[in-house]
Amino acid sequence: GPPLRRGETGGGGPDHRLAAMIPRMLPAALALLLLALLAAAWWLHTPDAPRPALEARWAAPPSRFVEAAGLRLHLRDTGPRGAPAILFLHGFGSSLHTWEEVAAALEDGFRTIRLDLPGFGLTGPDPTGDYSDTRAGEVLAALLDALGVARAHVVGSSMGGRIAWRFAAEHPGRVERLVLMAPDGFASPGLDYGKPPRVGPLMRLLPYTLPRFLVRAGMAPAYADPAALTEARVERYHAMLTAPGVRRAILARMGQHILVPPEPFLARIAAPTLLLWGEKDAMVPAAHAADYLRALPDARSVVLPGIGHAPMEEAPEATARAIRAFLIPAAAVSDP
Numbered sequence: 502g503p504p505l506r507r508g509e510t511g512g513g514g515p516d517h518r519l520a521a522m523i524p525r526m527l528p529a530a531l532a533l534l535l536l537a538l539l540a541a542a543w544w545l546h547t548p549d550a551p552r553p554a555l556e557a558r559w560a561a562p563p564s565r566f567v568e569a570a571g572l573r574l575h576l577r578d579t580g581p582r583g584a585p586a587i588l589f590l591h592g593f594g595s596s597l598h599t600w601e602e603v604a605a606a607l608e609d610g611f612r613t614i615r616l617d618l619p620g621f622g623l624t625g626p627d628p629t630g631d632y633s634d635t636r637a638g639e640v641l642a643a644l645l646d647a648l649g650v651a652r653a654h655v656v657g658s659s660m661g662g663r664i665a666w667r668f669a670a671e672h673p674g675r676v677e678r679l680v681l682m683a684p685d686g687f688a689s690p691g692l693d694y695g696k697p698p699r700v701g702p703l704m705r706l707l708p709y710t711l712p713r714f715l716v717r718a719g720m721a722p723a724y725a726d727p728a729a730l731t732e733a734r735v736e737r738y739h740a741m742l743t744a745p746g747v748r749r750a751i752l753a754r755m756g757q758h759i760l761v762p763p764e765p766f767l768a769r770i771a772a773p774t775l776l777l778w779g780e781k782d783a784m785v786p787a788a789h790a791a792d793y794l795r796a797l798p799d800a801r802s803v804v805l806p807g808i809g810h811a812p813m814e815e816a817p818e819a820t821a822r823a824i825r826a827f828l829i830p831a832a833a834v835s836d837p
Contacts, residue, residue, distance in 0.1 A: 603820050637667070678773050
């Protein structure tokens, strides 16, 4: 071909020269991308926290551990031993700590028992791998036996509310009165009866990563007042979710959770029932109380104004007052 003039280069122009450079640039670009991915994975990786440190921080007295149904259950059991017992059941992803202020307001006249349900908190995974509501009922009955409690009032929130009404239906002799706080149980859009839920790929990353900002974002819809979601509360939830085996147990529970029509169970519940809801509950709206009022033989409802999905944390005093008023009927309260 013709000789090159001064200042010219071969190769057919800038586009061709760029194409010729790409093979030399590609390894460096891939290396940078790999380094960025490794850095992100390192930053996002959240291993399980050491159990001794968690127990030292979150299971100080009055916490103790009780063996029941093959589990080492983390619980707190306070108040007079001879007083009527209340068994508190927390919601999904929570722990017994959610009840502390309500229990403190009630333990002058009640024995207040709260536990980390199997698969959560410092109780941790169930060795059976069974996270059904029936298994939860067997665990609760075994716990009451271990504590020498024949009958108890049962208070359950959200998922714990569903476990509470199933327990009342399947173990009627163990339940005196029932308090359901925004309970789970009826089908809703995207969650049908008889169908296993879809656990998406992002949820399957849960055992490997759980930055604290994601915990905060996931908790935020539960509170009508954003100020109720304090850093201390986020820290506690994050600590309990990173307890050994808890995140894998959560995935197992999600995969096993198949809704069944609740009406046949609710119709069997003889215990007087209080439906307690936050007016501004954005997760299980207070209008859902109507479904339970139609299905339960003996039920009434109380709505707490201006409160979200976690009344026991957002308004513990009002929550305790509503529970006390229901558990001690007016006819049984003597005049001052």
